[in-house]
Each structure stands twice: as structure tokens, then as C-alpha cells.
Amino acid sequence: MKYKILIVEDNKKLACLFKEALGDEYDIRLVHDLKQAKSCLDGIHGLLLDLQLPDGEGLSLIRPVRQINPSCVIIVVTAYGTIQKAVEALKFGATDFLEKPVDLEALVQRFQDLFPLQGLQDLVAESSEMVEILQMADRVASTPFPVLVTGDTGTGKDVLARYIHQHSGREKFIGLNCASVPHELADSMLFGHLKGSFTGAIETRKGLLSAAKGGTLFLDEIGELPLSLQAKLLRFLDSGCYLALGSSQESKSDARIVAATNKDLKKAVKNGFFRKDLHFRLTTFPIHIPSLMDRKDDIIPLVHHHLERVKQVLGRRIRLSDGAKELLLDYYFPGNVRELFNLLDRTALLTGGDITHGSLRPFLSPPPEDKPAPGDFWSESRGHVLKKEKELIGAALTATGGNKAAAARALKVSYKTLFNKMKKMGL
Numbered sequence: 122m123k124y125k126i127l128i129v130e131d132n133k134k135l136a137c138l139f140k141e142a143l144g145d146e147y148d149i150r151l152v153h154d155l156k157q158a159k160s161c162l163d164g165i166h167g168l169l170l171d172l173q174l175p176d177g178e179g180l181s182l183i184r185p186v187r188q189i190n191p192s193c194v195i196i197v198v199t200a201y202g203t204i205q206k207a208v209e210a211l212k213f214g215a216t217d218f219l220e221k222p223v224d225l226e227a228l229v230q231r232f233q234d235l236f237p238l239q240g241l242q243d244l245v246a247e248s249s250e251m252v253e254i255l256q257m258a259d260r261v262a263s264t265p266f267p268v269l270v271t272g273d274t275g276t277g278k279d280v281l282a283r284y285i286h287q288h289s290g291r292e293k294f295i296g297l298n299c300a301s302v303p304h305e306l307a308d309s310m311l312f313g314h315l316k317g318s319f320t321g322a323i324e325t326r327k328g329l330l331s332a333a334k335g336g337t338l339f340l341d342e343i344g345e346l347p348l349s350l351q352a353k354l355l356r357f358l359d360s361g362c363y364l365a366l367g368s369s370q371e372s373k374s375d376a377r378i379v380a381a382t383n384k385d386l387k388k389a390v391k392n393g394f395f396r397k398d399l400h401f402r403l404t405t406f407p408i409h410i411p412s413l414m415d416r417k418d419d420i421i422p423l424v425h426h427h428l429e430r431v432k433q434v435l436g437r438r439i440r441l442s443d444g445a446k447e448l449l450l451d452y453y454f455p456g457n458v459r460e461l462f463n464l465l466d467r468t469a470l471l472t473g474g475d476i477t478h479g480s481l482r483p484f485l486s487p488p489p490e491d492k493p494a495p496g497d498f499w500s501e502s503r504g505h506v507l508k509k510e511k512e513l514i515g516a517a518l519t520a521t522g523g524n525k526a527a528a529a530r531a532l533k534v535s536y537k538t539l540f541n542k543m544k545k546m547g548l
């Protein structure tokens with residue numbers, strides 16, 4: 122079964138670009154206005170939604186979609202300067218937003234990360250480290266305490282935050298990536314504002330803390346939260362109260378905060394980028410997810426779990442040879458679980474058969490100490506590199522039947538990079 126994604130975007134060229142970037146892995150339907158969109162909501166697993174459509178606001182689609190499929194992955198695309206709309210979208214139940222011009226790679230990665238979160242059974246935890254983490258998460262889930270999830274990129278912080286929410290008995294889950302919010306708007310996004318409190322505040326708006334009443338507010342990349350707001354957040358965590366911008370009257374919310382970061386917050390505290398008191402408050406329940414190489418017992422179960430998914434998409438069973446298993450167990454996974462899944466996707470797609478030591482090996486990054494020093498790199502012949510690049514691109518294009526977006530994903534380069542390289546090489 123392929124996940125069905127509905128793309129609602131009135132710019133036809135852009136809609137096609139989104140489709141190509143997402144590739145054959147999904148069953149994609151393109152529509153260009155609200156009217157058409159409304160007639161194809163049944164059965165979709167994902168929605169990529171432009172907010173400004175010729176016949177109305179894309180926002181109006183979010184509620185009906187949520188009603189039909191509560192776990193639908195809804196990604197909203199906003200034009201520059203309309204980020205307030207994105208906040209509204211999150212309040213209505215959008216999963217995330219991306220600003221135009223959309224980074225296609227980020228878009229593909231977002232769907233790839235979010236689809237597996239549709240069902241709870243999807244969280245793999247076999248290693249003793251992960252079992253302990255889940256026990257901890259189970260204990261804290263139903264309490265109102267804030268939780269801080271830390272861990273390297275791709276270790277599963279998003280997954281765990283959602284797991285905690287799903288076991289909390291709370292209703293709404295609103296996620297905000299603090300890194301994607303312009304500093305000057307972050308205050309109003311989180312805490313809301315009164316009409317006239319700043320230029321452009323033409324009406325009073327509630328913030329995400331208010332929208333997340335009775336639910337969970339997931340603050341991803343919390344290390345990016347501006348210092349001025351850290352004090353405000355701390356006050357909220359201590360008292361449940363906050364002041365909307367321009368208001369002198371306190372508001373209350375019982376939203377539960379789950380925060381995540383892949384940064385070393387202790388270091389950020391030391392360097393003055395993160396408030397010590399907020400760090401202290403958030404670490405009442407710290408949960409650290411170890412890197413994948415430090416919990417190797419999860420690797421093979423994660424492989425089986427993901428290959429099951431690949432089987433549904435490709436329609437054929439893919440096995441992992443003993444040699445490939447050994448290679449994975451020895452690998453250091455700088456991108457953790459995300460990298461493992463991407464590796465399996467690419468190898469499965471490019472080799473067409475089972476995953477063996479030989480087919481997997483070229484996709485692994487060399488260990489850091491084996492990486493050539495800058496001097497060595499420049500001494501390499503550029504012509505040699507170009508020849509190799511051409512070879513790799515050719516092989517990827519052949520394997521993907523000429524689909525550039527799929528080839529780019531397989532090669533782990535951005536669509537734009539592949540496009541530019543092909544142009545230069547005259548391919």
C-alpha cells in the first residue's frame with residue numbers, strides 16, 4: 122500500500138515540482154483549488170496544502186480532513202510574511218508548516234519522518250536502553266509535568282514526544298518547531314496578542330498555548346527559543362499563567378509542554394544562549410535517547426520494522442543478508458534511525474534485490490577518522506571526481522527510471538544539486 126497524498130496548490134508548476142520531489146513512493150493527486158480538493162479528501166493519509174487558493178482559504182480544509190482521518194499528516198505551505206496564517210493552521214490541526222520558497226528536501230524528509238508516526242505500534246524499542254526510556258515515558262505521560270527529550274538528530278525525539286502525548290489522555294497535540302519561527306513573531310505565536318499591540322496586529326489573536334488547552338504543546342528545537350521568551354515560558358511552567366502581547370490581564374492554560382532538542386543545552390546555558398532556570402525547570406523529567414550506535418540491539422528490529430514498510434510500498438519482500446546485517450551492526454550511524462531508514466530505502470530502490478554487504482557498503486559514510494583531511498581532498502583530481510559523480514548519477518537515474526527526485530533522494534543530495542550537476546554534465 123502506498124500512502125495517498127493530496128497536493129492542493131494553485132501554482133501548477135510548483136504543484137508538479139512537489140509531486141516530482143515526493144516521487145513514486147507515494148500515491149499523489151494534484152488539485153489546484155478548494156472545490157476540487159473537497160471532493161478528494163476521502164482516504165488520504167497526507168495533505169500538502171497551500172493556504173492561499175483562488176476560491177478561498179486553504180485553512181478551511183484542515184478541520185474536515187482531521188475529522189475524516191485524525192492521523193492525516195497535514196503540511197501547510199505559507200508565503201513569506203503570512204506566518205500568522207501558519208499559526209492558525211497549527212491551531213486547526215496542521216502537523217507542520219513550511220515557508221515558501223519550499224526546501225524540497227525538507228518537504229520530503231518531513232513526510233518521511235511523519236508518516237511512520239501514524240500508529241503507535243510503530244515505535245520500536247528492543248534495546249534495554251529504549252525499554253527503560255519507554256517505561257519512563259509511560260510513568261510521566263499522564264502527569265502535567267514538562268518533559269525534555271534530548272538526543273542526537275534522527276534518534277526519535279519526535280516519535281517519543283508523540284508517544285508521550287498519546288499516553289497522556291490529552292486531546293490535542295500541537296507541534297511548533299522553534300527554529301522555524303522568526304524571532305519577532307515567536308512571542309505572539311506562543312502567547313497571542315491584542316489588537317494594536319504591534320504594527321500589523323489588526324485583530325486580537327490567541328496563541329498556541331491557548332490553542333493547546335487540554336492538550337500537549339510540543340516545542341521542538343527548544344534551544345532556538347529567543348531568550349526573552351524563555352523567561353515567559355518559565356513563568357508559564359511555574360504558574361500556568363502568561364501575558365499575551367499588549368495585554369495586562371493574565372491568561373491561563375493547562376497545556377502540557379514537551380520540549381526537544383539535539384543541542385547540548387548545558388553548553389548553551391554556559392554560553393548564555395539558554396536560561397539556566399528554564400533548563401532546570403525542563404529537566405525535572407529529562408529523557409535522553411542514546412545514539413543508535415549506543416543501543417545496537419535496536420538496529421535489526423528497526424530494520425525488520427522498516428523493511429515491512431518498504432515491502433508495502435514496493436510490493437515485494439526485501440531481505441537483508443548476514444553480511445549486510447554485520448555491516449549495519451558495525452556502522453556508526455551519524456544520522457541515527459533516520460539514516461538507517463534512508464539507507465534501507467536507497468539500497469532497496471537501487472539494487473532491486475535483497476540487501477547485501479556489497480549493495481549497502483557504498484552508501485555508508487566513512488568513519489570520521491577516515492575522512493580525508495582538506496589537503497587530501499584538494500589533491501584529488503577534480504576530473505576523477507566528476508567522472509565518478511557522472512557514473513553515480515547515471516546509475517541512480519537508470520534505477521529510478523529517470524525520476525530525478527527519486528534519484529536525488531537515493532543519492533542523498535538535494536533535488537537542486539542533482540539538477541545543477543546534470544545541467545553542468547549535459548545529462
Ligand SMILES: Nc1ncnc2c1ncn2[C@@H]1O[C@H](COP(=O)(O)OP(=O)(O)OP(=O)(O)O)[C@@H](O)[C@H]1O
Nearest residue numbers: 234237244245274275276277278279280383458459
Ligand atoms: N524507536 C523508533 N521506532 C520506529 N521508528 C523510529 C524510532 N526512532 C526513530 N524512528 C524514525 O526515524 C525517523 C527520525 O525520527 P525523529 O524525526 O523522531 O528524529 P528526531 O530525533 O526528532 O530528529 P531531529 O533532531 O533531526 O529532529 C522517523 O522516520 C522516525 O519514525
Ligand SMILES: [Mg+2]
Nearest residue numbers: 278279341381
Ligand atoms: Mg525532530
